[in-house]
Amino acid sequence: MAARPRFALLLLVSSLPLLALSKSTIEPCSGSDSCNALLGYTLYADLKVSEVAALFQADPIAILTANSIDISVPDVENHILPSGLFLKIPTLCSCSDGIRKSVSTRYKTRPADTLASIASSIYSGLVSADQIKEANSISDPSIIDAGQNLVIPLPCTCFNSTDNLLPAVYLSYVVQVDDTVPAIAARYFTTVTDIMNVNAMGSPSVRDGDILAIPLPACASVFPRYASDFGLIVANGSYAITASHCVQCSCGPGNLNLYCTPASLAVSCSSMQCRNSNLMLGNVTSQPTSAGCNVTSCAYGGFVNGTILTLLSTSLQPRCPGGHQFPEVIQPPTTVIHESFLAPSPSPTSSQSGGTIKTPSSHPGGDLALPGFSPANGPAGSTSDASSFISSLFHFLSIQVLCGAIRFML
Numbered sequence: 001m002a003a004r005p006r007f008a009l010l011l012l013v014s015s016l017p018l019l020a021l022s023k024s025t026i027e028p029c030s031g032s033d034s035c036n037a038l039l040g041y042t043l044y045a046d047l048k049v050s051e052v053a054a055l056f057q058a059d060p061i062a063i064l065t066a067n068s069i070d071i072s073v074p075d076v077e078n079h080i081l082p083s084g085l086f087l088k089i090p091t092l093c094s095c096s097d098g099i100r101k102s103v104s105t106r107y108k109t110r111p112a113d114t115l116a117s118i119a120s121s122i123y124s125g126l127v128s129a130d131q132i133k134e135a136n137s138i139s140d141p142s143i144i145d146a147g148q149n150l151v152i153p154l155p156c157t158c159f160n161s162t163d164n165l166l167p168a169v170y171l172s173y174v175v176q177v178d179d180t181v182p183a184i185a186a187r188y189f190t191t192v193t194d195i196m197n198v199n200a201m202g203s204p205s206v207r208d209g210d211i212l213a214i215p216l217p218a219c220a221s222v223f224p225r226y227a228s229d230f231g232l233i234v235a236n237g238s239y240a241i242t243a244s245h246c247v248q249c250s251c252g253p254g255n256l257n258l259y260c261t262p263a264s265l266a267v268s269c270s271s272m273q274c275r276n277s278n279l280m281l282g283n284v285t286s287q288p289t290s291a292g293c294n295v296t297s298c299a300y301g302g303f304v305n306g307t308i309l310t311l312l313s314t315s316l317q318p319r320c321p322g323g324h325q326f327p328e329v330i331q332p333p334t335t336v337i338h339e340s341f342l343a344p345s346p347s348p349t350s351s352q353s354g355g356t357i358k359t360p361s362s363h364p365g366g367d368l369a370l371p372g373f374s375p376a377n378g379p380a381g382s383t384s385d386a387s388s389f390i391s392s393l394f395h396f397l398s399i400q401v402l403c404g405a406i407r408f409m410l
Contacts, residue, residue: 022209029095035158065239093156165216219251227302254325260300275297
């Protein structure tokens with residue numbers, strides 16, 4: 001689909017001071033395809049892992065592995081996470097009403113809830129009150145009964161799960177006070193140009209509450225279409241759980257090749273041994289020869305009808321590979337250290353020294369977007385929640401009243 005100019009950020013003027021409304025990136029779509037995406041979520045209160053999972057109807061173990069938190073800790077699902085902690089929440093990004101969004105989240109209202117409090121507090125600004133109102137056909141937002149089950153439409157993007165033709169998973173990030181695009185780019189090991197291209201930005205200017213699509217380098221799977229985990233993609237520096245909690249796949253930091261092994265939670269699982277060999281899933285053997293190194297591996301091939309597919313492969317490589325480097329796993333956090341506490345691991349580098357990841361160079365960015373135009377295959381544009389004709393007219397009239405008042409005083 002051809003890219004179109006992004007919409008301008010509209011200002012709603014009622015009186016001094018001026019109020020700027022937040023905007024988010026919209027990706028047009030058609031059909032019924034979907035992709036794996038991430039939501040950047042900040043906890044509004046101390047919550048158990050299971051409570052965070054319930055807010056998004058997500059698998060608690062999937063949330064932990066997406067943030068490289070140790071799932072082998074006893075009773076980890078009941079661990080209390082601290083208020084203010086930033087988490088990456090895995091979600092399925094669907095095509096609904098012609099745009100990309102996650103529509104699988106449901107929220108059961110409580111007595112003191114309002115649409116505004118649900119949007120800004122409970123879901124940390126990932127959705128607006130107007131969007132909840134529209135998604136649930138609510139005629140009077142002042143009347144919200146306790147116990148209502150509301151659809152919570154959440155922002156997400158797919159962009160074919162690629163960025164600059166490389167595998168990527170997209171994080172929906174709510175801009176915080178004092179955030180800048182350069183700081184966000186540095187935090188997620190991408191470039192200002194890349195963020196601007198992906199979000200069809202004419203300038204690197206953002207406001208508190210804006211929602212950006214951040215491309216994270218990732219490891220992509222090549223499972224068959226009939227596998228239940230077809231399309232699995234894992235952000236660099238993290239893990240994903242699959243095959244009914246039997247298999248755990250990791251990405252980086254040493255490279256961007258998906259690496260899967262039996263999960264620590266594996267209990268009742270189908271065989272993970274490669275046929276015609278004694279190798280188990282994740283095993284790699286190497287034998288140096290005069291012609292190079294004979295490497296045999298047992299890899300994961302997807303989850304089909306309750307069966308774990310394994311793939312035995314043999315190749316001749318120039319030299320024998322070293323041991324696989326896993327992303328660092330952390331203990332379930334009890335305090336918030338700083339805002340980048342759970343940021344992705346650095347992009348892979350070609351050389352490692354003493355087990356320490358070297359400071360990476362910037363992730364390659366896309367072509368610089370011309371002001372006011374989105375990149376090729378980019379979003380249709382960024383639009384504010386109040387982009388209707390009425391809001392624009394109100395803005396125009398308010399400016400006229402304001403100018404008239406100034407002329408009168410002069």
